[in-house]
Amino acid sequence: MTFFEALWHGEGIGDGADFEEALASYVAVKPEEGTWQEACAEPGASPCIKRYGSFDAYLDNADELETIPVTAAMIGAALEQLA
Numbered sequence: 001m002t003f004f005e006a007l008w009h010g011e012g013i014g015d016g017a018d019f020e021e022a023l024a025s026y027v028a029v030k031p032e033e034g035t036w037q038e039a040c041a042e043p044g045a046s047p048c049i050k051r052y053g054s055f056d057a058y059l060d061n062a063d064e065l066e067t068i069p070v071t072a073a074m075i076g077a078a079l080e081q082l083a
Helices: 019-029 036-041 055-059 072-082
Strands: 003-008 011-016 048-052 066-069
Touching: 003 019, 003 055, 011 019, 019 048, 019 072, 036 072, 048 055
Parallel strands: none
Antiparallel strands: 003 011, 003 048, 048 066
């Protein structure tokens, strides 16, 4: 089973067993002022989700299978589903 880790400014902010669950992790860094568009454009923000082959692969520090760039629109849509 694949495993996903969400990153913001190069730091892990959450994870999940599926992509949508990992996207929802961005609620932890929701900007208090401004928009997601502005927050994602900040230097170094680089929101992305890394996909691993399994949770065990993640724990074993295996290389990710892919890194998926995350857009402001993707974050906004995921967080709307939480409401």
